[in-house]
Amino acid sequence: MTIISGFSKFTHKQRLAFLVGHSDLNDSQAMCFNEFNATEENQQRLLSEMIENYIGNFPIPMGVVTNMMINNESYIVPFVTEESSVVAAASKAAKYWAERGGFHARVEAMTKKGQVHFTWNGNSAVIQQLFPEIKIKFLEATSEITGKMRQRGGGISDIQLLDKTKELKDYYQIDVSFETSDAMGANFINTTLEKIASVLLNLPQLNTDEFRIEIIMSILSNYTPDCKVTCWVECPVEKLSGWNKTLPYNTFASRFKQSVDIANLDISRAVTHNKGIFNGIDAVLVATGNDYRATAAGAHAYASRKGTYKGLTMVTLTEGMFRYELEIPLAIGTVGGITQVHPIVKNVMAVLKFPDAKKLMMIAAASGLANNFSAIASLITTGIQTGHMKMHLSNLLNQLNATETERSLANEFFSDKTVSNSAVNDFIISIRAEL
Numbered sequence: 001m002t003i004i005s006g007f008s009k010f011t012h013k014q015r016l017a018f019l020v021g022h023s024d025l026n027d028s029q030a031m032c033f034n035e036f037n038a039t040e041e042n043q044q045r046l047l048s049e050m051i052e053n054y055i056g057n058f059p060i061p062m063g064v065v066t067n068m069m070i071n072n073e074s075y076i077v078p079f080v081t082e083e084s085s086v087v088a089a090a091s092k093a094a095k096y097w098a099e100r101g102g103f104h105a106r107v108e109a110m111t112k113k114g115q116v117h118f119t120w121n122g123n124s125a126v127i128q129q130l131f132p133e134i135k136i137k138f139l140e141a142t143s144e145i146t147g148k149m150r151q152r153g154g155g156i157s158d159i160q161l162l163d164k165t166k167e168l169k170d171y172y173q174i175d176v177s178f179e180t181s182d183a184m185g186a187n188f189i190n191t192t193l194e195k196i197a198s199v200l201l202n203l204p205q206l207n208t209d210e211f212r213i214e215i216i217m218s219i220l221s222n223y224t225p226d227c228k229v230t231c232w233v234e235c236p237v238e239k240l241s242g243w244n245k246t247l248p249y250n251t252f253a254s255r256f257k258q259s260v261d262i263a264n265l266d267i268s269r270a271v272t273h274n275k276g277i278f279n280g281i282d283a284v285l286v287a288t289g290n291d292y293r294a295t296a297a298g299a300h301a302y303a304s305r306k307g308t309y310k311g312l313t314m315v316t317l318t319e320g321m322f323r324y325e326l327e328i329p330l331a332i333g334t335v336g337g338i339t340q341v342h343p344i345v346k347n348v349m350a351v352l353k354f355p356d357a358k359k360l361m362m363i364a365a366a367s368g369l370a371n372n373f374s375a376i377a378s379l380i381t382t383g384i385q386t387g388h389m390k391m392h393l394s395n396l397l398n399q400l401n402a403t404e405t406e407r408s409l410a411n412e413f414f415s416d417k418t419v420s421n422s423a424v425n426d427f428i429i430s431i432r433a434e435l
């Protein structure tokens with residue numbers, strides 16, 4: 001294995017030449033990395049400066065989900081996803097629920113946290129006793145960093161010393177709570193935490209000849225149970241007719257509840273159930289330039305908060321009412337990060353009517369619930385493959401380099417038949433033999 005140094009200093013041309021020289025990529029394949037360049041020079045520069053070792057843009061389709069009604073306000077929601085059926089599934093559920101009162105959503109709190117992890121080899125009673133005065137020093141030392149955020153209604157909302165010495169020798173945390181207004185706030189939180197760490201290191205009371213602070217790390221937590229959105233749909237059970245004509249509404253409701261109960265008792269099902277929620281959430285988060293890895297990590301941990309991994313939704317069927325609810329932590333933002341830099345994200349925000357972070361949390365949650373509702377409703381009625389494979393048909397035809405004529409014959413043939421890889425393959429082979 002050759003260690004490569006200095007790749008980041010190469011020009012774009014040199015990077016591509018390097019790839020051709022050191023991989024199975026040939027010259028003409030290397031050209032594909034230029035094919036999706038932004039036409040405007042400045043936009044292309046923004047993209048190429050967004051990450052290290054940039055070689056090209058990677059297109060993923062963007063579509064919109066229409067008829068998304070949330071708290072009586074109507075949205076058109078951009079989705080970025082590679083999965084054929086995701087936009088169709090969310091759109092079907094959005095329209096279905098728009099005719100039944102739409103989605104309802106509530107954000108209770110938007111608090112995020114971070115910790116300075118450190119060791120101190122002194123007596124824990126001493127550090128506890130000194131902590132009120134140390135806390136004031138933290139606030140003073142960070143006031144410049146937090147100034148702008150405080151003007152926007154955010155900043156540090158709490159600082160605690162957590163004694164973890166029983167779990168790990170000499171180990172403590174400074175656990176800091178933050179309000180970050182419309183920003184996701186990762187950089188703000190991490191900068192503030194590092195400042196707090198530097199204060200700790202320089203406290204003469206805790207750093208003597210005998211005792212000393214050692215900073216292990218300072219970092220935000222992606223576990224955000226206090227930055228949470230609740231989103232739900234509800235209607236009288238008899239109004240559930242309409243999704244699938246073959247299943248009576250009361251059977252639809254009880255089977256729907258059973259399927260959600262299964263996700264709450266069985267990990268194998270719970271993970272897939274929650275993945276279906278993330279089909280919608282991630283599509284919105286990618287489109288709006290948010291960190292979807294952070295929210296996934298946080299939400300999956302939240303799904304395990306009671307000791308076992310569970311589905312993130314629940315159904316209640318009481319007094320003839322069906323209510324389906326998603327409760328999920330989503331630490332996301334509409335300012336900061338790449339939201340103002342990415343050339344497309346800016347326009348996505350315009351389609352969404354420039355939501356604040358709270359609104360975006362509700363839009364993402366409703367999108368997740370829409371995808372999940374659609375998935376469950378299909379699973380308990382027709383099965384998932386009918387709709388999924390119908391949307392995937394064009395991918396299969398593209399894989400087979402189908403011509404326009406073959407495409408239209410295939411679309412007609414499969415309009416009332418089950419689509420599968422082998423069925424499409426056989427169909428194309430048979431018509432090619434005939435033509």
Ligand code: MEV
Pocket residue numbers: 083272273274275276277279372375376379384
């Ligand atoms: C596929 O992307 C998502 C589903 O598997 C979700 C689910 O099973 O609930 C259909």
